[in-house]
Amino acid sequence: MTSPIQATPYAMRPLPGTIGKAVTVRSNFFEVEQLPNLIVHHYDVTVTPDVPPPVNRKIYEQFIASYRDSDLGGSRPVYDGRKNIFSPRKLPFESRTFNVSLPGDIQPNSKRPIPVFKLKIKVAATINLEELHQFLQGKSSLTNNVLTAIMALDVLIRHKPAMQHATIGSSFYTPVGKQPLAGPLDAWRGYYQSVRPALGKMLVNVDVSATAFFQSGSLLEMIVKILGFRNPDDLRRPITSQNWQKIEKIIKGLRFTAVHRERVKRTFKIFKLTSTTAKDTKFKITSNKIEGDVQPDEMETDVATYFREVYNMNLQYPMLPCVCASKTIMLPLEVCFIVEGQRYVNKLDPRQTSDMIKFTSQLPPVRANNIKEGLRILSYDDNEYLKDFGMKIAKEMVTIKARVLPVPTISYHPESRIPNVVPRDGQWNMRDKRLVRGATLGSWGVIVFTTERDVSLASAQNFIRELVLCCTDSGLDIPNKQPPIVYLNPQSDIEYGLKEAWVRAGNAVKSKPQLLVCILPTTGTPLYAEIKRVTDTIIGVASQCLQMKHVREPKKQYCANVCLKINVKLGGINSQLKQQMMPFLASKPTILLGGDVSHPQPGDTTRPSIASLVGSLDSRAARYAATVRVQTARTEFIADLASMAIELLKSFYQVCGLKPERILFYRDGVSEGQFAEVLKTEVAALQSACQRLEADYRPKITFVVVQKRHHARFFPAKRTDGDQRGNCHPGTVVDTEIVHLTGFDFYLQSHAGRLGTSRPAHYVVLHDDNKFTSDELQDLSFKLCHFR
Template sequence: MSGLKLTPYVKRPAVGTKGQEIAVRANFFEVNKLPDVVVHHYDVTVTPDVPPPVNRKIFEQFIITFGNTDLAGARPVYDGRKSLFSPKDLKFDSKTFDIVIDTDVQPNAKRPVPVFKMKVKKVATINLEELHRFLQGKSALTNNVLTGIQALDILIRHKPGLLYSTVGRSFFTPDGKQPLDGALEVWRGFYQSARPTVGKMMINVDISATAFFQSGSLLEIIVKILRLRTPDDLRRTSPPLNWSKVEKTIKGLRITVRHRERAKRTFKIFKLTQTSARDTKFKLETTKDGKTTTSDMSVEQYFQRTYNIRLQYPTLPCVLVGRTAAVPLEVCSLVEGQRYPKKLDERQTADMIKFTCQPPHVRANIIKEGLRILNYANNEFLKDFGMKISTEMATVKGRILPAPTVSYHPSSKDANFVPVGGAWNLQGKKVAQGTTLGSWGVIVFSNERDNPPDVIKAFIRELVITCSDTGMTIPNKSPPIIYSNPHGNIENALRQIWQRAGDTVKSKPQLIMCILPNTGVPLYAEIKRVTDTVIGVSSQCIQSRHTKMAKKQYCANVCLKINVKLGGMNSHLAKGMLPILAAKPTILFGADVSHPPPGDDVRPSIASLVGSMDAHASRYAASVRVQAARTETVADLSDMAKELLKAFYQTCGRKPERIVFYRDGVSEGQFKEVLETEVQAIKAACVSLDANYKPAITFIVVQKRHHARFFPIKPQDGDRGGNCKPGLVVDTNIVHPFEFDFYLQSHAGLLGTSRPAHYCVLYDDNKFSSDDLQDFSYKLCHLYARCTRTVSMVPPAYYAHLVAARARFHSKGEQWSDNASTESSTTGAASSYSNVKPDLAKVMWFM
């Protein structure tokens, strides 16, 4: 029977029933009719190797040239890489075609029109009957089913791929584009993906956005890159212009030139010349009366003589197209639709968020607009395959789960209450367990003129009052304050305030409060590296603008962070709210792996694991490891789990009999690998502590990077922003045909359209029901220690994410750049990362 097992993961138990039923719309569109033809799958190899947009051009030419002969009128669809699917058999098993297209991707500059070889080889015939059976829950996810889903994916994306700029599963149009800071602009796109759901295929359609370079005059673009006002500013010599930054930014981009009207070719920028158009010289051969003479000529003279163009900016460099051809900047224009592949800086990110942050009703309307562009009904490729797609958003059954009772200190006003609308405030409330802050110091990273001592003291007074009102004890109300240069030796400055704080009250300092001049990354990163890994003391950073006006609400938020950093507990759920934790000693794990930014192959990935340390699931300890770049599984999970299991035992006096493991940041393609290695690693950790120790494990992946969105149908089912109310759970219609997964929108959205978290249960010894896990996960979302609102995913996964991000700063010698939190010199080899000091290991230092 084992060969007939439907899934290596957990089959869905009965769907949940808890909560108030409501109907919502989801951005999924039903496939009313699946292709009824046998689909033929071919493998495509193009030589020389070129990027997908060029492959698509080659494919178009292939259809024009061979459509009526070798293809016998069939209209196959192609993904721009390796896969081609046809509704008819192409009558050959393997054939190589010579395709001639006029492209500037030249394998050799001597051949102006390259010939590409396109080898098309049959690999499979797909009968979609097996896909039908999979959707009905009668067949496992075989290779045949996977290829069938892939074929549908490529079929719906083929036509937009021919007409628009495509990136991954989205296509982008310049309609309604908006400029971003610098030389970029943001384009709106539409994402589509074929998803198997209960009993049918659905198409998930959503909006997306990405940054492109602005098109037009290259000179104007360079002015924007350098953040100057006009092209005339490019003539200045002091302070010198950063031409290497310009070259880095524009290298590899495609341009057209205006001095050769006939040639509508595009050229690729190779680099900038070191010399100006006036000083860039080349040898020119001229033949007169049968005699050939060679003379030196500058680019400026050549353009004047050959094209009668007098350069306005002869002192600027030229661009090299190909290895040797130099062209003045002022005759070049950037081609439209070139994507910007790097991370955006802070200002660009803020502009991007403004553009993408759409309230639910606006988002739903834009998705409908996307369907109009997609025009499935008149898509000739869909017709050839016999596929029909509904144009109505799916209506799905959801449930609003009841909110739990949240508890603060018994002396609070309203100590136990049920939150309404996913948010509450601290007025009249005291934290469940307040800590004592006896030994601390304040360091101001600026001068006394910008941040006068009396302003800082007034802020400290307000903070101390708020912390006391909120249930902390602060005997030392006027800690020592020192000023320090934000560009000086940060480590020495922090040691100095640590010393002063300790000397003042003759006891080891518990906290260093750092007041920062800005939101820049380098200073913050260095403070965290030194306090976490060198001195071993909690630190609390505050931007100086908040000290000018000490707001109660702000001070209360800071107090929540300080209390947990010192080992306190802010809130918990009332007795009986978390039966899973009450029944047996249970540890909650959260794990995440953070990767270096795209293109960085030097810096390692960082794996984090957090574990709950009490029966309330309010306190956590963390473990961090550095591992090889871009490895998704947690390499050293066994050791990390052992550390936290021991810590749980030392804190609670009992071994956990149950482990509930929430894993962040894993895509569907990685489920198998993560399940096989990580569940084994947890079991190995348990056995290494005690040969007979075998707690029951439940392993759940939490995904936030997906495109499912929910829209309330009736106004009373939505909140003020038009989103569904917090506590919405969906486990029917749009979920997996038979595996145990559900969508949970646990938070109240502040801006835009809320994104639910997608929970996929991969392994479950505890045999939880749908209601058990959905209710437990939603209630946990009320326990995030940094704020008084429900959060969008369970705290263990959220904390693991914070830990992995913070540990990035624990590397010595990083050159953090101010504009992007992950850019740096690539010095961060694994050896330069330091461990967090043992003094901090038991408290939530990462908050």
């Protein structure tokens, strides 16, 4: 018997899983009914001067319009917007440079030269799609030719939408159905599409997405929204220089048109704002030369006067600054109109984030209908490029056999009224349950970040009484039931205030504080981030942040959830799975590791990335130790993983008295393109850590990437197979049809979806010394999701 083709450099797939209740789901993948079987001609493209992809596509569009019939033999090549062209037929040259003019917004009578770009096209390779067919049948390995063939099909399905719509990555966006966000932004709906190989076929993954765009229209109106004013007349009152700096930072780089010249519609880009108003911004103009003059006269004028005299326009807001579109072009704000389709790339503020969540949270039936709407817009049947390549795509989602895994039993303290519980639809509560091991909270303090006028001392004390009562009922030991409560101005020196509160809490019971409870006025990030910075890195004390609205009206369920957080932070154990429910952990000393790297927000070039690693300390995976490192920004792999792993392996040994014989590593935040590098560096780092502890210490390692940023979604084929919101039940697992041809991966939807359509986690096994079966790893992964 011949061995299977190694179609993946990672762990090979065992047999599909069998445990659980069989169900049928639909997924947002569409089968390629007719796959091209021809020679695709690959060309390398260089555009000079270098411009971004949206401009490249305009250049390419003009190139096709000018040369298709005369120089391209009538072919319809597709373009990725950067460096690659794919054609179903050979072009009549090996290498050639074309001059392409982009008139754009230049008028025939304009003195500005029409920009000319050089488009150099040369042969890169030929791709025989027969090799892709062989790969899909398991008769060929994953070669560079196969990868390039898949890339060519990806470019093929994206080409037409990318030429017609605003495109970001693999998604295109349309203003149809857009909704305003707080401030100057709109949420646009987008449609994602990607070609994916599966066993015996190719699939197209289609999904809905959303992102923020700047609102088009009057720049004055945009500034009004940035400042939170009601109308442009509010701009007549004084505005601080700090606010103008804030405005400039937001609008810098935006493209706009000016409306003061009716015949010439030219697009500009915002360079900066002037430091002076339109009536005070001076510049020199040259007067008409009179016969006999040696040289024309120069006169100084201001922008407001110039617009009145030249364009017969009296500015309504001469007290506002001007936009600098270049070193010599200054325009009043009121003549500037923002061009549509410009993406907002910075982090959304809390109000905008809330609005975006409302826009994107779609129940499964709604999301499925929106995906169908995307398919209608894509209109594959009418796509002339797909026809030219001979490719057809199905109109209906694929139907997949899935399973719902058995729900584990969660155990609490034996003295609980209900010591064991089986979650229903992924949910359970703390009613009539006591924590497995409650911590002791003897020294603590409370800081209210507002004045007594907003939250009275009596209200704060009442909440603390309710919280203490709930914690005590749950099994925490709290000898000090009346911690000191202090008030602190959120705008004051937070570090000094927290240190003072820490000292006061310690003096109250003559013991080093274990916890600071912080009551926050809003959900804003800056105050929360500063509290965590000070308590975690300066003082060295656990902190628990609460929202003020919950303090005013304390509820038992909220207090119970806070209790769970506090107990874990103090070293307690909330719950554990029933004995012998995880034999992989219990049969041999086994450590679970979980790793991730968090990065600064886009555009931040100063802050580093933070690598974190946690490790289990017992056979029930109910206790964990953690370690963190600062590393170079945007570095995805964990740079100091070896020394971090050594810390946790030592902690495991100190608690259990045994060395782990097995390591199961769950790795978050790794994209498919980073698999090879992460596998190469991080598995080697784990092996190195073990050998640094003992030369012959070689535990078996299984390395699993857990992906959340993907576009696979599941919809129950029958209403009875879903929950009340229309989502699949927690525990739904898919390991056939849409997964890798030969690699060990699966999709597992572990949790109940409270908002919109649930997203399954995608588990990809890169390395597996432990030789897991599908059932073993799927069942264990699902059970591990039940700790809180």
